[in-house]
Amino acid sequence: MAGSNRFLSLLYRKLSSLRTSVYVLGVLCIFYVIGTIFPQGGDINEYEKAGGRFLEAVRLFNLLDVFNTPWFLVPAFVLFLNVSVCTYDRFLRIRARRGAAPAAYSPDCTVHLALTRAEAEEEVSRILTRKMRFKVLRTGTDWTVMEKGLSYRWLTWLYHAGIAISFVGFFISGLFVREGIITLRPGEEVEIVSTMPENRGWLVPSDHSPPGFKLVLDEFITEYTESPRLDYPKDKRSRVAIALGWKDLSYRLDEDSFFPKDWFSRLRVVRDGSTLYEKKIEVNDPLRFEGYTFYQLAYEQRLKLRVGERLVEAEAGKKVDIPSIGTLRFGPLRTGTLFRLDGTTDKITPFVTVKRLSGGKTEELGRLVLNGHIRVGKSKLSLVDFEESSVLSYRYDPGVPILWVAGSIVFAVMTLRCFGRWYELAYRVEERDGTTSLLISIRSKGLGADPARVIRRLSHHLPGVRS
Amino acid sequence: MSQELILSRDAYLLTVEVRLFWLVALVYAFSALVLLFHILTRRVGIGRAAQGMMWAGMILHLGWIALRIFEGGRAPFQTLYESLSWFACTAVLTYLVVSRKWRDIYLPATFVAALSSGACFYALLSRSPAVPPLSPPLQSYWFEWHVVLAFFSYAVFVVSSSIEVTYLIVKPFLNRGADEVFGLTRSNIREFRGTAFNLVLFGFPLLTFAIFSGAAWANEAWGRYWSWDPKETWSLITWSVFTMYLHAMSIPKWRGNVASALNILGFVCMMMTFLGVNWLAKLLGIPSLHLYAV
Numbered sequence: 001m002a003g004s005n006r007f008l009s010l011l012y013r014k015l016s017s018l019r020t021s022v023y024v025l026g027v028l029c030i031f032y033v034i035g036t037i038f039p040q041g042g043d044i045n046e047y048e049k050a051g052g053r054f055l056e057a058v059r060l061f062n063l064l065d066v067f068n069t070p071w072f073l074v075p076a077f078v079l080f081l082n083v084s085v086c087t088y089d090r091f092l093r094i095r096a097r098r099g100a101a102p103a104a105y106s107p108d109c110t111v112h113l114a115l116t117r118a119e120a121e122e123e124v125s126r127i128l129t130r131k132m133r134f135k136v137l138r139t140g141t142d143w144t145v146m147e148k149g150l151s152y153r154w155l156t157w158l159y160h161a162g163i164a165i166s167f168v169g170f171f172i173s174g175l176f177v178r179e180g181i182i183t184l185r186p187g188e189e190v191e192i193v194s195t196m197p198e199n200r201g202w203l204v205p206s207d208h209s210p211p212g213f214k215l216v217l218d219e220f221i222t223e224y225t226e227s228p229r230l231d232y233p234k235d236k237r238s239r240v241a242i243a244l245g246w247k248d249l250s251y252r253l254d255e256d257s258f259f260p261k262d263w264f265s266r267l268r269v270v271r272d273g274s275t276l277y278e279k280k281i282e283v284n285d286p287l288r289f290e291g292y293t294f295y296q297l298a299y300e301q302r303l304k305l306r307v308g309e310r311l312v313e314a315e316a317g318k319k320v321d322i323p324s325i326g327t328l329r330f331g332p333l334r335t336g337t338l339f340r341l342d343g344t345t346d347k348i349t350p351f352v353t354v355k356r357l358s359g360g361k362t363e364e365l366g367r368l369v370l371n372g373h374i375r376v377g378k379s380k381l382s383l384v385d386f387e388e389s390s391v392l393s394y395r396y397d398p399g400v401p402i403l404w405v406a407g408s409i410v411f412a413v414m415t416l417r418c419f420g421r422w423y424e425l426a427y428r429v430e431e432r433d434g435t436t437s438l439l440i441s442i443r444s445k446g447l448g449a450d451p452a453r454v455i456r457r458l459s460h461h462l463p464g465v466r467s
Numbered sequence: 468m469s470q471e472l473i474l475s476r477d478a479y480l481l482t483v484e485v486r487l488f489w490l491v492a493l494v495y496a497f498s499a500l501v502l503l504f505h506i507l508t509r510r511v512g513i514g515r516a517a518q519g520m521m522w523a524g525m526i527l528h529l530g531w532i533a534l535r536i537f538e539g540g541r542a543p544f545q546t547l548y549e550s551l552s553w554f555a556c557t558a559v560l561t562y563l564v565v566s567r568k569w570r571d572i573y574l575p576a577t578f579v580a581a582l583s584s585g586a587c588f589y590a591l592l593s594r595s596p597a598v599p600p601l602s603p604p605l606q607s608y609w610f611e612w613h614v615v616l617a618f619f620s621y622a623v624f625v626v627s628s629s630i631e632v633t634y635l636i637v638k639p640f641l642n643r644g645a646d647e648v649f650g651l652t653r654s655n656i657r658e659f660r661g662t663a664f665n666l667v668l669f670g671f672p673l674l675t676f677a678i679f680s681g682a683a684w685a686n687e688a689w690g691r692y693w694s695w696d697p698k699e700t701w702s703l704i705t706w707s708v709f710t711m712y713l714h715a716m717s718i719p720k721w722r723g724n725v726a727s728a729l730n731i732l733g734f735v736c737m738m739m740t741f742l743g744v745n746w747l748a749k750l751l752g753i754p755s756l757h758l759y760a761v
């Protein structure tokens with residue numbers, strides 16, 4: 001019994017210690033570094049094929065998913081315990097300090113006054129409380145202790161508590177998150193179910209009831225800006241030549257000087273045939289509904305081509321082998337609205353740029369416009385149609401609201417603690433050999449604090465100061 | 468205005484801007500050289516002249532930033548070319564503001580001037596100065612705050628570590644009985660080093676906000692506030708190392724060399740976050756599998 005008590009109190013002492021936090025943070029940093037060296041989320045076979053090193057260790061310690069291994073999660077949990085126990089312990093200590101008797105103070109400066117002891121005591125107290133807005137903490141004993149500013153102890157305590165709460169948010173995220181990716185063509189709808197293959201979350205039950213609504217994509221829109229290319233030399237000497245004025249820079253507009261400005265999906269949430277919510281979403285502006293958030297992730301474009309009499313399908317931005325023509329590489333399909341440099345806008349006639357790859361060489365074949373054609377050798381290549389799909393990701397994460405609240409507390413309170421000012425001033429009036437002296441001890445925290453200025457102001461207000 | 472006119476106007480502005488940037492880089496480099504000369508001769512006047520040059524370089528640099536804002540119509544820290552410049556400018560500016568408290572101490576300036584000119588030359592010689600349009604993920608109000616405050620914290624950490632390095636260089640000489648080394652004496656060295664601590668205290672909430680806003684932005688754009696990509700992870704490492712430093716400063720036995728080492732390590736991690744996220748993997752020959760090609 002005594003043994004287990006001793007163990008528990010040792011554990012409590014270790015977990016409330018500042019040194020432990022330094023060690024644990026150090027251990028976690030080692031895992032973070034490992035996580036930046038090995039490609040996280042990578043597949044071990046691909047890793048091996050790509051010539052990945054330290055294969056045995058990677059396999060044994062699961063280094064391609066290091067942040068989900070016990071070697072990482074255990075120290076992360078120890079840090080959580082450390083912050084929580086430390087916060088609890090400091091709460092008890094700060095409260096106990098409030099009413100405690102004053103400790104001995106060593107004076108930082110002494111001011112001699114041409115006043116009696118009683119006059120000096122009254123005057124100092126009046127100036128500090130009325131003029132300088134100090135609050136009395138303890139009085140009646142040898143030293144009178146006063147405080148000014150937001151208590152740095154409570155501030156430090158509060159943002160550490162915020163960090164502990166953030167950990168709770170991370171755990172809830174890790175345990176309950178659900179997410180997935182949906183690819184929709186305009187006019188298509190999809191039932192949102194919670195058992196998508198991409199689901200993560202350690203505690204998501206496999207028979208979790210679906211939210212029971214459908215998502216409909218009414219329209220997908222793309223917008224481009226004209227983006228000229230800069231003729232800028234790659235070699236360093238030519239760059240120096242520009243600096244010396246021997247060469248100037250120039251811009252040019254190419255066949256495909258299009259830069260995706262934005263892409264939007266017009267979405268509708270439907271339940272039992274009736275529309276519950278509609279929104280046009282874009283990157284950075286998702287749709288939120290009943291705890292689910294739908295994000296605009298990317299888009300896919302499929303091209304329908306005709307080669308002679310044959311129909312061929314290809315994906316924009318990819319390579320495709322076409323018999324009788326060879327290997328072609330299509331650029332991204334451009335469609336939608338173009339915002340020109342001169343401020344005008346144009347409706348784009350859909351087109352795609354085409355290149356032929358043969359024997360390590362790339363031949364530019366030019367623009368292939370919708371319903372138009374280009375000649376590739378003896379064959380005629382036409383773009384007869386295309387299809388765009390919007391790629392959306394969705395996420396249900398009950399940890400996020402907790403993280404918002406805790407993160408805001410941590411940031412706001414930490415800012416107050418670091419940038420603010422707090423003073424603890426203790427003073428004592430002594431009378432010896434007919435001389436009255438004021439002994440001052442001052443402590444401060446925060447970048448805004450200037451203890452020398454406080455003492456200067458106090459001396460300035462005191463009548464009869466003798467140096 | 469016609470398209471040709473717009474293109475030639477933009478090219479002209481860019482040419483002027485690139486030349487001005489070269490000038491800024493050269494002024495910083497020259498002040499670093501003069502500072503080295505100050506170290507060799509220990510003449511205060513030379514140090515003062517070098518610091519004057521840094522002021523001049525910084526004013527030119529502010530002019531460069533104004534020009535770049537005019538060119539792009541937005542704050543200039545979207546490309547690495549821009550952020551390297553922003554990094555150099557904020558580091559010099561922070562140093563010059565902080566150094567007003569320290570008359571005739573120029574050793575930290577050597578570190579700041581050399582680093583800033585290095586950042587400018589790196590931008591000029593290995594990055595393109597083109598002003599690309601803002602891609603959709605960057606069109607977020609979180610983005611600007613995220614970058615401004617992240618770089619401000621970087622600048623503050625650069626100056627803090629320059630002070631810490633100066634402290635580590637000078638302290639042994641003072642311990643061995645020297646009265647004054649590069650403007651530092653036994654009576655002012657403690658307060659001088661306290662500035663390094665105050666700077667970390669200043670930069671820490673900024674870095675905290677940078678991480679917080681980065682996560683909020685990722686949450687808004689991609690639906691995942693944290694995906695353990697190398698840039699995110701290195702920023703977490705930097706944050707953790709500075710936490711360790713601040714904690715070490717509260718532990719009497721660790722307040723000396725342990726804390727100094729952590730402050731400098733924090734600076735190294737910050738540089739890794741900024742420039743070297745994939746460097747270790749490359750050094751060890753680990754493939755990135757195109758998953759997080761940053």
Ligand code: HEM
Nearest residue numbers: 016017018021082083086156160163417671710713714717
């Ligand atoms: C990720 C986790 C943590 C972060 C980001 C963090 C952050 C900080 C910062 C910035 C300071 C210095 C500013 C100040 O004095 O208020 C500090 C001080 C401190 N921290 Fe932490 N901390 C963390 C974890 C912990 C843990 C686990 C403990 C438990 C032992 C702890 C205990 C303390 C104490 C006792 C101080 C000194 C406060 C004082 O000067 O009185 N912290 N922390």
